[in-house]
Every structure is written in structure tokens, then in C-alpha cells.
Amino acid sequence: MPTDRTRTETVELGVELLEHVEDDELPLAEAMDRIEAVTTSPTLARDILDAAEDRGVIDREGATVRTRRGGSFVRFDSQVLTREGEFSCRRCGTGITTGHFVRFGTGELGPFGSSCVRKVLGRE
Template sequence: MDAEERVELAVELLAHVEADELPLSDVVDRIETVTTNPTLTRDILDAAELRGVIDREGGTIRTRRGGTYVRFEEQVVRREGEFDCRRCGASISTGHFVRFETGELGPFGSSCIRKVLGRE
């Protein structure tokens, strides 16, 4: 996946965050499931702000797209196999993958998928 694809996938992930407001550290935690490159992380935040997905105010990020939550039944796919969670690095036998229009993000364990999507 190239840098442009990572930016698109991360912006779409941010567009589906289920919280109205998050600390920047929580947003970066989600972005790190796509990239850990600090320059690319800044590019993602800039792109999300330019597209009206988020507003940045100091260390707080406000989401601007209500109602675009991930539908677990339709957008989260479970696969059996040997995986490492993209968020915490744990070995998992059931991977949860989120299908976005721009691509697929995962695998995640059952608790990490909820954290990435803002359900915990």
C-alpha cells in the first residue's frame, strides 16, 4: 500500500469514528493502525481537516460527520487464521477486518476492533 492509499484509508477511518470529540492521542492511536510514519500521520490529519472530516483545536479533535459509523454486520468481516493484531500486536486466531470503500483495514482482535472504531 503506497502513501496515498494509506492517507485515503486513514481519512475514511476517521470519518467513521463514533465519537464527537477525541484527544489527539486517541486519534493518533487509530491512525497508527494504518501508518506509524509521523510525516504521513500529519498528512492524514491535514487531509481529514481539509475535507471537513475533523476540526482540530489544540490537543482535541472534533469529528464533523455524524451518522457515518461502521456497520459491524455489513462492514466488519471475521476470518479465521493466524494473525497479529494491527493495533496491539497480539497473536489472534480470529481477525476482524473493516471494509471501507478505499480498502480493507485489519486484522484486529475482538477488543481492538471496538477501540479502533470508538465503541469502547
């Protein structure tokens, strides 16, 4: 999953993804699964969790992540774009011809297949 994002941009995108957690709490493993859509680097994943906690986005307690801001859901009609082409899903690696991209204020995340974009956003 090559990307041209800087370390700072990656952390910002990860924090923004966590800001959009719709659940009041989720297991740390599930939060990490979502963060892996942004980066597979353990160091960057830890930086994302630390930054999100420092900014009041989440609270970590043991193996549980709690949202502090109540989460705000991603609007599929305006924040998820589809593009046709030859892509590999960023989450599972499957070849796809329709890529789903999530547009955040800090950048775009994707491509994902139709079911993986729902998993990354916590809709499945």
C-alpha cells in the same frame, strides 16, 4: 506491520477511518491511537490529519479533534469481516486466530483481535 499500500491509499484509508468517528469530539491522542491502526509513520499520520481537516472531515483545536460531519458508525454486521488463520493484531501485535477486518470504500483495515477492533472503531 508490512503493507503493500501506497502513500496515497494509506492517507485515504486513514481519512475514511476518521470519517467514521462516532463521537463529536475526541482527544488528539485518541485520534492518533486510531490512526496508528493505519500507519505508525509520524509523517503519514500528520498527512492523514491534514487531509481530513482540508476535506472538512475534522477540525483540530489544540489537543482536541472535532468531527464536522457528525461521524458515521461502522456497521459490525456488514463492514467488519472475520477470517480464520494465523494473524498478528495490527493494533497490539498479539497473535490471533480470528482476525477482524474493517471494510471501507477505500480498502480493508486489519487484522485486529476482537477487543482491538472495538477500540480502533471507538466502541470501547
